[in-house]
Amino acid sequence: MTNLSSAGVLAPRGFAAGTTRAGIKPSGNPDLVLIHNQGPDFAAAAVFTRNRVVAAPVVVTRQAVANGQLRAVVINSGNANACNGQQGLADATEMTTLAAAALGVEAGDVAVCSTGLIGELMPMDKVRAGVTQAAGMGATGLDAAQAIMTTDTVPKMAVASRQGWSMGAMGKGVGMMAPSLATMLAVITTDAVASPEALHAALTKASGVTFNTLDVDGSTSTNDTVIVMASGASGITPTQEELDAAVLEVCASLADQMQADAEGVTKRVKITVTGTSSDAQALSAARTIGRDNLFKCAMFGSDPNWGRVLAAVGMASADMDPENISVYFNDQPVCVRSTGAPGAREVDLSGADIDVRVDLGTGGPGQAFVRTTDLSHAYVEINSAYSS
Amino acid sequence: MTNLSSAGVLAPRGFAAGTTRAGIKPSGNPDLVLIHNQGPDFAAAAVFTRNRVVAAPVVVTRQAVANGQLRAVVINSGNANACNGQQGLADATEMTTLAAAALGVEAGDVAVCSTGLIGELMPMDKVRAGVTQAAGMGATGLDAAQAIMTTDTVPKMAVASRQGWSMGAMGKGVGMMAPSLATMLAVITTDAVASPEALHAALTKASGVTFNTLDVDGSTSTNDTVIVMASGASGITPTQEELDAAVLEVCASLADQMQADAEGVTKRVKITVTGTSSDAQALSAARTIGRDNLFKCAMFGSDPNWGRVLAAVGMASADMDPENISVYFNDQPVCVRSTGAPGAREVDLSGADIDVRVDLGTGGPGQAFVRTTDLSHAYVEINSAYSS
Numbered sequence: 001m002t003n004l005s006s007a008g009v010l011a012p013r014g015f016a017a018g019t020t021r022a023g024i025k026p027s028g029n030p031d032l033v034l035i036h037n038q039g040p041d042f043a044a045a046a047v048f049t050r051n052r053v054v055a056a057p058v059v060v061t062r063q064a065v066a067n068g069q070l071r072a073v074v075i076n077s078g079n080a081n082a083c084n085g086q087q088g089l090a091d092a093t094e095m096t097t098l099a100a101a102a103l104g105v106e107a108g109d110v111a112v113c114s115t116g117l118i119g120e121l122m123p124m125d126k127v128r129a130g131v132t133q134a135a136g137m138g139a140t141g142l143d144a145a146q147a148i149m150t151t152d153t154v155p156k157m158a159v160a161s162r163q164g165w166s167m168g169a170m171g172k173g174v175g176m177m178a179p180s181l182a183t184m185l186a187v188i189t190t191d192a193v194a195s196p197e198a199l200h201a202a203l204t205k206a207s208g209v210t211f212n213t214l215d216v217d218g219s220t221s222t223n224d225t226v227i228v229m230a231s232g233a234s235g236i237t238p239t240q241e242e243l244d245a246a247v248l249e250v251c252a253s254l255a256d257q258m259q260a261d262a263e264g265v266t267k268r269v270k271i272t273v274t275g276t277s278s279d280a281q282a283l284s285a286a287r288t289i290g291r292d293n294l295f296k297c298a299m300f301g302s303d304p305n306w307g308r309v310l311a312a313v314g315m316a317s318a319d320m321d322p323e324n325i326s327v328y329f330n331d332q333p334v335c336v337r338s339t340g341a342p343g344a345r346e347v348d349l350s351g352a353d354i355d356v357r358v359d360l361g362t363g364g365p366g367q368a369f370v371r372t373t374d375l376s377h378a379y380v381e382i383n384s385a386y387s388s
Numbered sequence: 389m390t391n392l393s394s395a396g397v398l399a400p401r402g403f404a405a406g407t408t409r410a411g412i413k414p415s416g417n418p419d420l421v422l423i424h425n426q427g428p429d430f431a432a433a434a435v436f437t438r439n440r441v442v443a444a445p446v447v448v449t450r451q452a453v454a455n456g457q458l459r460a461v462v463i464n465s466g467n468a469n470a471c472n473g474q475q476g477l478a479d480a481t482e483m484t485t486l487a488a489a490a491l492g493v494e495a496g497d498v499a500v501c502s503t504g505l506i507g508e509l510m511p512m513d514k515v516r517a518g519v520t521q522a523a524g525m526g527a528t529g530l531d532a533a534q535a536i537m538t539t540d541t542v543p544k545m546a547v548a549s550r551q552g553w554s555m556g557a558m559g560k561g562v563g564m565m566a567p568s569l570a571t572m573l574a575v576i577t578t579d580a581v582a583s584p585e586a587l588h589a590a591l592t593k594a595s596g597v598t599f600n601t602l603d604v605d606g607s608t609s610t611n612d613t614v615i616v617m618a619s620g621a622s623g624i625t626p627t628q629e630e631l632d633a634a635v636l637e638v639c640a641s642l643a644d645q646m647q648a649d650a651e652g653v654t655k656r657v658k659i660t661v662t663g664t665s666s667d668a669q670a671l672s673a674a675r676t677i678g679r680d681n682l683f684k685c686a687m688f689g690s691d692p693n694w695g696r697v698l699a700a701v702g703m704a705s706a707d708m709d710p711e712n713i714s715v716y717f718n719d720q721p722v723c724v725r726s727t728g729a730p731g732a733r734e735v736d737l738s739g740a741d742i743d744v745r746v747d748l749g750t751g752g753p754g755q756a757f758v759r760t761t762d763l764s765h766a767y768v769e770i771n772s773a774y775s776s
Contacts, residue, residue, distance in 0.1 A: 084728070119727075346710060
């Protein structure tokens with residue numbers, strides 16, 4: 001029995017991967033990956049960052065996936081190829097051309113993803129040599145997952161096994177399509193038969209409750225991309241519900257791994273908001289709390305300082321009754337009707353997982369959650385000297 | 389010649405102050421202040437936090453100042469009296485009653501301000517004894533400024549001297565009426581003759597370009613309050629322009645002092661945004677950058693990582709041309725037309741003051757600035773164990 005989870009994007013049939021040390025990363029670690037969908041189907045879908053400043057690879061990949069078909073993805077770490085103007089676009093396009101030539105496919109069927117520093121031109125000499133090397137393929141799913149890491153400390157992979165077909169995934173980063181700490185990239189593969197529309201529907205739905213609920217620091221990358229490709233190699237056509245469930249399973253696993261590996265994380269914090277008019281309002285309020293630095297510092301200190309939750313949520317745009325807000329830490333009430341509950345200062349938050357629940361007190365049906373992390377010394381350390 | 393700047397709120401004629409160590413702060417430092425306007429005029433105005441969760445003293449003071457008249461302010465540090473329900477309101481009201489009785493004025497003419505931990509009931513026994521002690525008055529402006537400090541490391545005072553009249557001020561906190569790190573409180577006094585309307589107009593105008601441009605961490609206190617009181621003791625009635633200028637002068641000085649003393653600050657960062665449709669849009673974009681933790685960490689590391697400015701501003705709601713954004717660090721272009729400028733990585737950001745200018749490239753007339761700080765280890769340290 002193969003170790004399915006280390007198979008990652010190669011768990012499904014019909015895919016091959018190649019990696020190399022192209023020299024884009026100063027560390028000399030592997031930094032270039034090719035994922036090749038060998039068919040017989042080439043259905044694909046993708047979702048992208050909501051940032052209005054988008055990196056060149058996002059522009060090129062949006063166009064490549066527009067017809068619902070991809071035969072390969074070329075990914076590099078160590079350079080985001082963002083804010084590089086026309087040269088950046090030309091370089092991203094050339095990356096697809098190089099990968100296409102090496103794999104014998106059309107450049108228009110190749111997606112490109114980049115992650116790393118913004119505003120540095122791609123070292124194209126190294127990229128050209130690297131693509132040729134990577135095209136020798138023969139890499140494992142683990143190799144591929146490792147080669148896309150930047151500040152990640154562990155590779156991130158997931159596999160959903162089904163009767164006769166499977167879904168595999170790899171991801172990097174600690175953030176999301178919407179807010180993101182550094183670039184978040186993920187590639188999902190399946191040997192199921194699925195239309196681009198079915199893949200897109202499944203991906204959009206799954207992203208909404210996985211990557212999009214992860215908010216490490218409110219920052220949003222210029223490069224975030226999640227791609228799903230179906231080879232059809234199993235010959236099996238799952239129902240939309242089955243497809244949805246498998247995409248959700250691997251996305252949820254990657255999102256968990258990203259939260260656990262977020263830069264500087266010492267706490268995993270889930271914030272659920274209820275008691276407002278709509279799910280959208282609840283999400284907005286949960287995000288407002290999850291982005292509040294004072295709250296995040298309190299979590300780092302295992303400090304049950306619920307007043308910061310109230311101060312934060314009071315700035316949210318959601319419907320609320322300011323006199324009737326309740327807060328629970330790890331299921332213990334710490335604030336009831338906007339007033340401190342007995343024992344609130346003694347709640348034990350020393351564990352790595354902290355559950356925060358906030359009822360905005362209107363009686364409305366809206367509810368949503370986000371997952372965030374604490375704000376630690378290590379976060380500051382990691383992010384204060386990234387480009388130098 | 390008296391040292392006007394250490395006179396603070398007592399520089400103008402017609403005011404007296406009393407302070408005491410009431411025991412509200414665990415440290416035993418002075419924590420209770422009375423400021424008494426002895427007239428002959430009692431005109432007053434105030435501005436407050438925009439947070440929808442407001443502390444009891446804000447509720448009580450809003451009502452007290454509604455008729456444009458105040459005779460005294462009672463202020464405590466060490467407890468915010470926020471999120472304390474009906475008891476909190478009763479306690480805040482009692483504080484005005486106690487101060488009024490001690491000073492021989494009406495409780496309805498006394499404002500109350502509190503700053504400190506949210507969600508702890510006021511230790512009213514200590515407060516009652518403290519107000520009696522403070523009512524002995526005889527404190528200096530410096531004493532008063534010191535007694536309102538919480539995480540402040542230095543007292544904050546300002547004086548604007550004019551021919552025959554003056555304006556004095558004290559403040560605490562490192563934030564603003566809108567976003568605020570901890571509670572921001574300020575009391576401004578003048579011996580000029582001025583109507584409540586004139587005071588309110590001057591205060592609103594000055595706040596907009598001083599306290600409201602200061603955004604340390606995007607958090608907004610439940611207690612922020614700025615009060616201005618005019619005794620008329622000079623007998624001089626300045627024009628609105630003269631009054632505006634004096635209020636602006638002391639507010640600008642306090643805002644500078646707050647930024648310089650912000651929790652954990654090692655850098656003072658001014659972010660100016662131009663080239664968008666309106667000043668409001670420019671302000672919103674400047675705030676988005678100023679609140680971005682990745683950008684703030686880069687500033688801490690003196691790292692000219694301009695890509696984070698683009699990534700941050702791409703999430704702003706302001707009008708922009710994503711292909712035509714320019715960024716300047718300390719007046720050196722680091723990004724032109726959304727592309728890195730030569731020498732951008734070599735810009736020296738090692739000084740304590742960093743100037744960031746961002747042109748959103750639409751050619752529109754909107755412009756605005758915010759002042760923020762870096763995100764440092766000390767910030768995390770200070771804020772991770774505040775309530776314990």
